[in-house]
Amino acid sequence: xxxxxxxxxxxxxxxxxxxxxxxxxxxxxxxxxxxxxxxxxxxxxxxxxxxxxxxxxxxxxxxxxxxxxxxxxxxxxxxxxxxxxxxxxxxxxxxxxxxxxxxxxxxxxxxxxxxxxxxxxxxxxxxxxxxxxxxxxxxxxxxxxxxxxxxxxxxxxxxxxxxxxxxxxxxxxxxxxxxxxxxxxxxxxxxxxxxxxxxxxxxxxxxxxxxxxxxxxxxxxxxxxxxxxxxxxx
Amino acid sequence: xxxxxxxxxxxxxxxxxxxxxxxxxxxxxxxxxxxxxxxxxxxxxxxxxxxxxxxxxxxxxxxxxxxxxxxxxxxxxxxxxxxxxxxxxxxxxxxxxxxxxxxxxxxxxxxxxxxxxxxxxxxxxxxxxxxxxxxxxxxxxxxxxxxxxxxxxxxxxxxxxxxxxxxxxxxxxxxxxxxxxxxxxxxxxxxxxxxxxxxxxxxxxxxxxxxxxxxxxxxxxxxxxxxxxxxxxxxxxxxxxxxxxxxxxxxxxxxxxxxxxxxxxxxxxxxxxxxxxxxxxxxxxxxxx
Numbered sequence: 001x002x003x004x005x006x007x008x009x010x011x012x013x014x015x016x017x018x019x020x021x022x023x024x025x026x027x028x029x030x031x032x033x034x035x036x037x038x039x040x041x042x043x044x045x046x047x048x049x050x051x052x053x054x055x056x057x058x059x060x061x062x063x064x065x066x067x068x069x070x071x072x073x074x075x076x077x078x079x080x081x082x083x084x085x086x087x088x089x090x091x092x093x094x095x096x097x098x099x100x101x102x103x104x105x106x107x108x109x110x111x112x113x114x115x116x117x118x119x120x121x122x123x124x125x126x127x128x129x130x131x132x133x134x135x136x137x138x139x140x141x142x143x144x145x146x147x148x149x150x151x152x153x154x155x156x157x158x159x160x161x162x163x164x165x166x167x168x169x170x171x172x173x174x175x176x177x178x179x180x181x182x183x184x185x186x187x188x189x190x191x192x193x194x195x196x197x198x199x200x201x202x203x204x205x206x207x208x209x210x211x212x213x214x215x216x217x218x219x220x221x222x223x224x225x226x227x228x229x230x231x232x233x234x
Numbered sequence: 235x236x237x238x239x240x241x242x243x244x245x246x247x248x249x250x251x252x253x254x255x256x257x258x259x260x261x262x263x264x265x266x267x268x269x270x271x272x273x274x275x276x277x278x279x280x281x282x283x284x285x286x287x288x289x290x291x292x293x294x295x296x297x298x299x300x301x302x303x304x305x306x307x308x309x310x311x312x313x314x315x316x317x318x319x320x321x322x323x324x325x326x327x328x329x330x331x332x333x334x335x336x337x338x339x340x341x342x343x344x345x346x347x348x349x350x351x352x353x354x355x356x357x358x359x360x361x362x363x364x365x366x367x368x369x370x371x372x373x374x375x376x377x378x379x380x381x382x383x384x385x386x387x388x389x390x391x392x393x394x395x396x397x398x399x400x401x402x403x404x405x406x407x408x409x410x411x412x413x414x415x416x417x418x419x420x421x422x423x424x425x426x427x428x429x430x431x432x433x434x435x436x437x438x439x440x441x442x443x444x445x446x447x448x449x450x451x452x453x454x455x456x457x458x459x460x461x462x463x464x465x466x467x468x469x470x471x472x473x474x475x476x477x478x479x480x481x482x483x484x485x486x487x488x489x490x491x492x493x494x495x496x497x498x499x500x501x502x503x504x505x506x507x508x509x510x511x512x513x514x515x516x517x518x519x520x521x522x523x
Binding site for chain 1: 418509511
């Protein structure tokens with residue numbers, strides 16, 4: 001019996017710790033998803049209303065730990081110039097898009113790629129599982145690497161960004177910013193679900209400390225309220 | 235936090251095996267939990283307190299009764315001796331500007347966590363989360379500022395449920411909460427960031443559940459488990475009645491519009507203003523500074 005006990009204590013944990021057949025590297029992200037993020041999610045703007053639902057006034061930067069260099073840039077914010085230069089999507093980049101009052105449609109692009117589309121700004125984020133690459137050209141949404149975290153969370157790291165705005169009134173982040181996000185799902189009283197996205201923006205150039213915000217979204221039954229609209233700078 | 239400990243006292247071979255399996259799975263279950271105790275510094279990168287102007291109920295889905303009550307509130311009430319140290323309900327630990335000091339009480343024999351406590355601050359009472367399976371008291375039981383909270387682990391998420399809070403405020407600007415309000419709180423830890431998701435229900439003053447979230451960062455510097463004491467003093471002669479406004483004549487109702495360009499409907503917490511489609515009603519241009 002002692003042998004059985006030893007075997008139990010020694011072997012079982014190692015069995016439990018083993019990857020399933022094929023190893024985790026070969027299991028497609030979609031198949032191994034510990035939660036279902038797909039569907040339509042609407043931003044529920046209960047926080048920072050005046051910074052999100054309207055374009056804050058120039059100089060209203062409350063709560064952002066900006067460096068002096070960032071403040072200088074924000075003080076020179078000129079939305080008309082951004083539009084003229086084709087940069088009207090600066091406030092819709094990966095560091096800020098989940099704070100935009102929008103609906104988000106999450107789908108599997110393929111077995112290892114999760115895709116998020118926004119109606120406001122008509123942006124597309126692509127989350128690559130099983131990938132380490134960060135290909136060349138910088139974009140508003142950058143390059144995102146995703147991984148499931150046990151027991152049920154999604155971690156996304158985004159780099160390779162074009163410089164953009166954390167807030168629509170010109171609060172900047174640089175192209176060297178790195179965005180780390182965690183996606184969690186929780187039930188809410190009406191039987192629905194809420195998606196919680198915790199976002200950390202690291203940008204020593206323009207932020208005195210990592211900028212941490214969390215945003216919540218309610219799940220909607222369908223896309224009947226989907227209302228695509230292009231980016232606006234004003 | 236100690237909840238993974240299982241004392242295994244065995245007498246027979248069969249019991250040995252059973253106990254071994256119990257130990258194994260108890261340990262694995264506990265490993266899904268996380269260490270929540272410690273000092274968590276506030277990262278006030280979101281403006282949750284919303285207490286800059288008297289009539290700022292933006293982001294709160296008030297119903298009509300809640301709105302009328304909110305617009306009748308005057309912050310001069312806080313000058314009254316009986317209100318100076320009233321403190322704010324449990325919601326405030328999610329909204330207020332202070333960090334969290336969290337500690338646990340552990341059963342000295344079994345090693346399981348009996349409770350977690352989130353320390354107090356000057357205007358916030360300590361909040362104890364009972365983890366030992368005790369039930370919530372009768373609805374007629376004593377209501378306090380911090381209420382009565384039970385908790386349980388769901389995977390690696392601590393889920394807490396708070397009832398029995400005294401009637402108070404959803405926000406310091408006067409948005410009211412009733413003694414029927416409840417709060418479900420979920421604590422998520424990702425690395426050194428603790429994110430708290432709060433779902434606040436109030437059948438008296440809210441049109442729908444109010445959902446908030448807030449992040450804190452693990453601090454190497456210990457935070458205090460208590461705040462400075464609140465001491466009442468004479469502040470002013472507030473008259474013979476509690477300061478208040480006629481809800482239809484609140485002199486500050488347009489302050490958010492004047493200072494920030496926020497429409498009145500949003501400032502007074504109409505539920506439809508919390509959804510993206512409300513932006514269609516807004517003027518696109520922001521006034522210059």
